[in-house]
Amino acid sequence: MWLLKLLKELYPSPTSSFEVLCDNQSAIQIAKNPVQHDKTKHVEIDRHFIAEKVNNKTATLSYIPSANQLADILTKALPKSIFDGFLSKLGIYKVYSPA
Incomplete structure (x- = not known):
């Protein structure tokens, strides 16, 4: 609102x-x-x-469906495969690579 x-x-x-x-x-x-x-x-x-x-x-x-609920990445502990899929949907790649 x-x-x-x-x-x-x-x-x-x-x-x-x-x-x-x-x-x-x-x-x-x-x-x-x-x-x-x-x-x-x-x-x-x-x-x-x-x-x-x-x-x-x-x-x-x-x-x-929960598998498509992108907000879950901010609110739940997710399996690695789903977490990585959500990261790619957000456009975040190689989170742990050195800058």
């Missing part, structure tokens, strides 16, 4: 919505489902915030 507000200030007519790529199908269903579940009470405020943005068409939630 902060980034969307920043883009609106910098550019006169940016898009008014954004897409969130998520590798958790349960989280997508919880955000889209208006029924309160007992198992989600600890994330109630966040769930309501996201559900409001989805209902207002400000945000769209899309599923992306």
Whole structure:
């Protein structure tokens, strides 16, 4: 939301919505489902915030498999093959070579 507000200030007519790529199908269903579940009470405020943005068409939630979730390189310990694949997608080569 902060980034969307920043883009609106910098550019006169940016898009008014954004897409969130998520590798958790349960989280997508919880955000889209208006029924309160007992198992989600600890994330109630966040769930309501996201559900409001989805209902207002400000945000769209899309599923992306974990193997394609590029943000995982910043948040998870990954197997070397997946880590190296993500590094190449980011354009980072030979991380450990001397300068």
